[in-house]
Amino acid sequence: MFHRLHVADVIAETPDAHSLVLSVPPALADAFGYQPGQYLTVRVPDGNGGLARCYSLSSSPHTDTDLKITVKRVRDGQASNWICDHVRPGATLELMPPAGEFTPTSLDDDLLLLAGGSGITPVMGIIKSVLAHGQGRLTLLYANRDAGSVIFATELADLTARHQDRLTVIHWLDDTRGAPRDDSLGELLRPYADREAFVCGPDPFVVVARRALQYAGVLEERVHVERFDSVVVVTADATAEVRLDGQTHELHWPAGTRLLDLLIEAGLNPPFSCRQGNCGTCATRLTAGKVEMLHNEVLEEEDFAEGYILACQAVARSERIVVDYD
Structure with missing residues (x-):
């Protein structure tokens, strides 16, 4: 669920990176409690109901009263550029509560x-x-x-x-x-x-x-x-049916995870090389459902028409997705 938070301050960290200091009202204090290393999901306008992106928290729950996310511009980054161009102190943003597991189990460890x-x-x-x-x-x-x-x-x-x-x-x-x-x-x-x-x-x-x-x-x-590329698309968790090497695998696809990462973490052996959307080695056919490509420098319109996607750049945009490597 998205909540509306006020932007208390905007800090220009570098020419391309801004930190947004976010005030959390007392009624949402529990919902927005967080662990160091987690992220917030921000929804920005896109003319079609809003575009959601993940931005990590650079603040600490042990040293900072307010939350702070840091947003760096990326080329053609619709959300990051909108935030850096338009968000000023006093603005209101729609955000989901903190999430993520990139946090140490103990603060006493080296x-x-x-x-x-x-x-x-x-x-x-x-x-x-x-x-x-x-x-x-x-x-x-x-x-x-x-x-x-x-x-x-x-x-x-x-x-x-x-x-x-x-x-x-x-x-x-x-x-x-x-x-x-x-x-x-x-x-x-x-x-x-x-x-x-x-x-x-x-x-x-x-x-x-x-x-x-x-x-x-x-x-x-x-x-x-x-x-963290500042362009991670957030949607609900999905289910992926993957046909690879003559076998069919049913996998839980967490929100924001790239298809190639999902397959590798599941112990499968999909083809890949550059992992940057540049070579096409990881291309596979999408036969059902929707995905969003975060980057692509190799597939043409005719490839998309035939259902091809790049596994290294694909994140889920529907509840069920079927891809076929065979």
């Missing part, structure tokens, strides 16, 4: 945090919570294009100065070090291989980060991933 770009948003909530309400030591590796792209730069510097014995921040800037590579990141992460790891960022960063963690010796079961 954690290894990896963020790319706007992926710092939920990680920031975790950092503030651990430092304020726990005993854990934190190491953050934060990757960006350049220094001007670093969200929360001043806040991170302040936290590091105040908690030198517990917070270490490693900035990776592409303009000085090149794009992150699994081996170079892995060497930086090796001293922290015994920690739980939390990874958030765009898909290319997540892929490299997971390989780097493996290279460093971090056990797969200790790695927690939250992809």
